[in-house]
Amino acid sequence: MIVVQKQLINSQIKSPQVFLIDHENNNRGLIATSEALKLAESVELDLVIVSQNEDTPVAKILNYGKLQYQKKKRQGSSARPTVKEVRFRPNVGAGDYNLRINQALQWLSKGDSVKFAIRLRGRENQYRQQAGDMLDRIVNDLGQAGKVQSLDKRALIVQIMPA
Numbered sequence: 336m337i338v339v340q341k342q343l344i345n346s347q348i349k350s351p352q353v354f355l356i357d358h359e360n361n362n363r364g365l366i367a368t369s370e371a372l373k374l375a376e377s378v379e380l381d382l383v384i385v386s387q388n389e390d391t392p393v394a395k396i397l398n399y400g401k402l403q404y405q406k407k408k409r410q411g412s413s414a415r416p417t418v419k420e421v422r423f424r425p426n427v428g429a430g431d432y433n434l435r436i437n438q439a440l441q442w443l444s445k446g447d448s449v450k451f452a453i454r455l456r457g458r459e460n461q462y463r464q465q466a467g468d469m470l471d472r473i474v475n476d477l478g479q480a481g482k483v484q485s486l487d488k489r490a491l492i493v494q495i496m497p498a
Contacts, residue, residue: 342399343387350391352365353371354391355371358396358397380397382395383399417448419439419450420450421439421449421450422454423454424459425453425459436476439477439480440477444497448494448496451493451494453470454491470488470491481496481498
């Protein structure tokens with residue numbers, strides 16, 4: 336569940352004076368709260384406390400409903416996972432490899448980081464060098480879209496974050 340923190344708005348503001356930032360982002364300085372409320376009503380917007388200081392709070396004239404919507408949207412988008420994982424076997428075909436690289440490019444362009452893991456089973460362990468070469472190939476192919484966050488050839492894992 337997403338909880339939006341309550342902010343003081345309009346008549347809830349009890350402080351006698353506020354530092355005012357108007358609806359055009361101009362700093363109006365120290366103003367009486369009643370005067371700031373009248374100014375907000377004249378442009379049909381709300382007076383919202385954006386920063387609660389000990390002496391005088393900072394208030395801004397804006398659309399409070401729009402502010403709440405944007406906060407809720409930001410909280411929802413930050414909850415999604417940011418690391419996508421792709422697993423390979425060492426003898427993957429060219430078509431499958433290209434498909435995964437293109438998918439990783441899309442994820443990197445959206446801002447997600449991508450983790451590639453190469454799994455070896457049984458006799459495939461004899462070909463660790465080929466798996467290490469495949470990791471280098473992945474890094475080269477995704478070099479423009481992202482930068483290497485970690486490369487572990489022993490565990491055969493590479494993590495790439497957006498550039």
